[in-house]
Amino acid sequence: MVTVQEAKELIYKERLEIGTKRVKLSNALGRILAEDWFADLDFPSYDTVRMDGIAINFNSFKKGNRIFKIEKVNGAGMPQATLKNEENCIEIMTGAVRPNGADTNIRYEDLKIENGTATVLIDDVKKNQNIHFKGTNRKKGDLIVPKGRLITAAEIGVAATIGKSFILVKTFPKIAVVSSGDELVKVSKKPKPHQKRRSNSHACVAQLAAMGISADSFHFEDNEASIKKQLTQILETYQIIILSGGVSMGKFDLIPKALESLGVEKSFYKVKQRPGKPFWFGKHPTEGVKVFAFPGNPVSTFVGMEAYLLPWLSDNLGKPKAKLPYVSLASDVTFKPDLLHYLQVAIEYTQDGKTLAHPRRGKGSGDHANLADVDGFIILPRGKEVFEKGEVFEFIRFRG
Amino acid sequence: MVTVQEAKELIYKERLEIGTKRVKLSNALGRILAEDWFADLDFPSYDTVRMDGIAINFNSFKKGNRIFKIEKVNGAGMPQATLKNEENCIEIMTGAVRPNGADTNIRYEDLKIENGTATVLIDDVKKNQNIHFKGTNRKKGDLIVPKGRLITAAEIGVAATIGKSFILVKTFPKIAVVSSGDELVKVSKKPKPHQKRRSNSHACVAQLAAMGISADSFHFEDNEASIKKQLTQILETYQIIILSGGVSMGKFDLIPKALESLGVEKSFYKVKQRPGKPFWFGKHPTEGVKVFAFPGNPVSTFVGMEAYLLPWLSDNLGKPKAKLPYVSLASDVTFKPDLLHYLQVAIEYTQDGKTLAHPRRGKGSGDHANLADVDGFIILPRGKEVFEKGEVFEFIRFRG
Numbered sequence: 144m145v146t147v148q149e150a151k152e153l154i155y156k157e158r159l160e161i162g163t164k165r166v167k168l169s170n171a172l173g174r175i176l177a178e179d180w181f182a183d184l185d186f187p188s189y190d191t192v193r194m195d196g197i198a199i200n201f202n203s204f205k206k207g208n209r210i211f212k213i214e215k216v217n218g219a220g221m222p223q224a225t226l227k228n229e230e231n232c233i234e235i236m237t238g239a240v241r242p243n244g245a246d247t248n249i250r251y252e253d254l255k256i257e258n259g260t261a262t263v264l265i266d267d268v269k270k271n272q273n274i275h276f277k278g279t280n281r282k283k284g285d286l287i288v289p290k291g292r293l294i295t296a297a298e299i300g301v302a303a304t305i306g307k308s309f310i311l312v313k314t315f316p317k318i319a320v321v322s323s324g325d326e327l328v329k330v331s332k333k334p335k336p337h338q339k340r341r342s343n344s345h346a347c348v349a350q351l352a353a354m355g356i357s358a359d360s361f362h363f364e365d366n367e368a369s370i371k372k373q374l375t376q377i378l379e380t381y382q383i384i385i386l387s388g389g390v391s392m393g394k395f396d397l398i399p400k401a402l403e404s405l406g407v408e409k410s411f412y413k414v415k416q417r418p419g420k421p422f423w424f425g426k427h428p429t430e431g432v433k434v435f436a437f438p439g440n441p442v443s444t445f446v447g448m449e450a451y452l453l454p455w456l457s458d459n460l461g462k463p464k465a466k467l468p469y470v471s472l473a474s475d476v477t478f479k480p481d482l483l484h485y486l487q488v489a490i491e492y493t494q495d496g497k498t499l500a501h502p503r504r505g506k507g508s509g510d511h512a513n514l515a516d517v518d519g520f521i522i523l524p525r526g527k528e529v530f531e532k533g534e535v536f537e538f539i540r541f542r543g
Numbered sequence: 544m545v546t547v548q549e550a551k552e553l554i555y556k557e558r559l560e561i562g563t564k565r566v567k568l569s570n571a572l573g574r575i576l577a578e579d580w581f582a583d584l585d586f587p588s589y590d591t592v593r594m595d596g597i598a599i600n601f602n603s604f605k606k607g608n609r610i611f612k613i614e615k616v617n618g619a620g621m622p623q624a625t626l627k628n629e630e631n632c633i634e635i636m637t638g639a640v641r642p643n644g645a646d647t648n649i650r651y652e653d654l655k656i657e658n659g660t661a662t663v664l665i666d667d668v669k670k671n672q673n674i675h676f677k678g679t680n681r682k683k684g685d686l687i688v689p690k691g692r693l694i695t696a697a698e699i700g701v702a703a704t705i706g707k708s709f710i711l712v713k714t715f716p717k718i719a720v721v722s723s724g725d726e727l728v729k730v731s732k733k734p735k736p737h738q739k740r741r742s743n744s745h746a747c748v749a750q751l752a753a754m755g756i757s758a759d760s761f762h763f764e765d766n767e768a769s770i771k772k773q774l775t776q777i778l779e780t781y782q783i784i785i786l787s788g789g790v791s792m793g794k795f796d797l798i799p800k801a802l803e804s805l806g807v808e809k810s811f812y813k814v815k816q817r818p819g820k821p822f823w824f825g826k827h828p829t830e831g832v833k834v835f836a837f838p839g840n841p842v843s844t845f846v847g848m849e850a851y852l853l854p855w856l857s858d859n860l861g862k863p864k865a866k867l868p869y870v871s872l873a874s875d876v877t878f879k880p881d882l883l884h885y886l887q888v889a890i891e892y893t894q895d896g897k898t899l900a901h902p903r904r905g906k907g908s909g910d911h912a913n914l915a916d917v918d919g920f921i922i923l924p925r926g927k928e929v930f931e932k933g934e935v936f937e938f939i940r941f942r943g
Contacts, residue, residue, distance in 0.1 A: 301915045
């Protein structure tokens with residue numbers, strides 16, 4: 144039996160070989176960036192007029208000129224205009240290039256335009272106003288986004304700005320999700336009185352899909368020979384095996400034996416936590432396959448994915464470690480076992496800026512439906528039995 | 544010019560016709576549930592043994608019996624066994640049905656098993672211990688998940704448990720995302736000195752994709768006839784049009800005129816906010832198309848999507864309104880214009896359970912790259928110029 148901290152260290156010691164591939168910009172959302180992005184130009188790439196109105200030379204205004212003859216009209220997308228006479232102006236649109244010889248932009252709202260002439264109606268005009276000068280956002284060559292970033296819509300926009308029509312992203316490992324146990328029937332079947340439906344494997348696959356990762360599903364019957372045969376094939380093909388159930392002390396829990404007979408080495412079995420204590424973790428030393436075998440109760444497997452597998456996977460994909468948020472207990476909790484407790488909670492935001500965690504204990508780790516009523520797990524550490532309202536703990540969020 | 548509140552009311556008055564469709568469980572992640580889910584059975588559906596060990600009749604233990612002859616071994620997935628003699632036991636595995644005549648489960652750790660006999664090594668055994676009785680999680684017919692829920696991995700697992708291999712979900716509206724302006728070139732092109740790349744439309748499409756919604760992209764040149772032609776087709780095909788740029792006062796801002804000539808009625812133009820003041824919203828009274836025309840600066844369009852379009856869309860899809868979290872300003876901010884201010888911030892979680900918002904103002908609404916450095920927007924209300932460190936405001940998160 145190891146502590147949660149020891150389990151994490153043993154897991155994080157194991158590394159995946161992660162490749163890269165180039166994807167189209169439109170397919171990059173949700174992927175992990177595998178290259179640094181630099182500004183390919185100054186941004187903005189030209190002195191940009193901010194307001195529809197006129198562009199003038201400030202000297203002329205300063206000398207008292209308020210009436211400017213319009214030399215021409217220039218819009219965004221047109222080549223740079225040139226102000227021939229410093230006393231005149233160019234009528235100009237948002238997004239257009241600052242004309243040669245002009246340095247100041249006055250908006251329509253502060254003008255009267257009549258007979259080819261713009262009259263400035265205000266005295267408060269500042270030199271360079273409403274001009275967004277080249278390179279003031281970013282200089283050519285500046286680092287814009289570092290590798291390891293999860294690509295959100297913001298990064299998609301930035302990628303377009305710097306001309307990235309193809310993006311180098313991390314590839315995802317091949318993952319097999321395995322349910323086991325003769326009591327489990329397909330979702331579409333009506334269970335007999337001693338059966339229930341497979342659900343953990345569906346949840347696991349969805350937890351991975353929420354990270355953009357597709358996984359393949361398998362089911363093992365409680366039969367030693369067939370488990371061994373299926374496992375052999377899976378070990379050859381996949382980098383990660385996620386098992387749910389079949390790893391406790393029962394007579395029909397054949398998986399640990401089968402894994403060991405196929406050369407998978409146990410790294411640890413059992414973690415000082417609830418739910419999910421009988422968590423088995425191991426690896427195949429030559430194939431490099433990592434095996435996460437979670438206990439079969441739905442909440443145990445779910446929390447095992449959220450607390451161990453998904454963050455470890457993100458780490459292997461090069462994502463900077465995310466600090467967990469801290470939330471306040473909304474009511475007292477007593478928990479006596481000497482185990483770290485992942486307590487299911489629903490979240491409430493208060494107007495004073497706190498995040499309250501309302502315990503929703505449910506009926507234990509077998510109570511799958513309870514997960515539909517909560518937002519995540521608050522992490523109550525070992526070495527303490529009474530956790531008081533208002534105390535602050537780390538929080539693993541899976542919803543929202 | 545309307546206030547943010549007025550703009551929201553005018554937008555929320557407009558409703559979309561949203562249909563439903565049935566998708567496979569494996570395709571339901573991220574969709575909005577269009578049906579209530581009820582327990583189709585009691586959960587658990589049978590009295591379930593929690594621990595590998597033995598099942599006994601507690602009366603026998605109470606009378607002093609500590610040595611139980613093993614009548615048979617029963618595993619999960621096997622039909623219910625029957626304890627023939629109250630003084631004996633059934634050796635039983637986690638997940639198996641409680642045997643007829645047994646009511647209490649003792650785990651291996653508290654037993655010695657030898658020669659077909661189990662000896663109980665402890666005196667602290669409680670009646671019914673380690674039996675998870677039928678229906679204690681949920682009763683058949685209980686509401687498990689209400690319609691309108693965003694389907695996460697937790698709901699996928701729950702759906703599997705209750706036998707939902709097909710899920711009734713909301714369909715998404717057809718959405719056209721339109722960029723405009725002759726200064727904009729394709730992402731793959733190197734812009735000339737008076738050009739820049741299209742980026743807003745890519746970001747908008749990605750913002751929708753993050754909600755699981757696919758949208759089609761269009762680009763309008765600054766040409767009245769071709770704008771009108773393209774708009775005519777788009778109005779016939781789509782329920783929502785998102786425009787970015789082309790709606791300010793400029794001479795080449797042809798879109799509002801084109802929209803009005805095609806029967807789209809303006810609901811409002813300009814909102815008391817920064818960024819994104821020149822936001823135009825309207826609808827086609829007979830076609831039912833809603834038009835969101837955001838100003839062309841990247842941050843303006845991005846915040847317009849996050850603050851208006853996406854929440855309105857969620858609302859139309861039947862999702863319960865999400866309360867925004869409150870976060871604390873990490874430093875003083877002065878903002879003088881009489882406008883609601885969506886200020887870009889990076890988030891930090893502190894150990895006392897607060898969420899700090901670090902202002903990252905960037906270089907204005909044209910500074911697309913700045914979005915890559917922030918997590919969202921803190922909402923600083925109108926009617927105030929100085930916002931002090933520690934003050935708490937609502938927060939729109941787009942990252943994480």
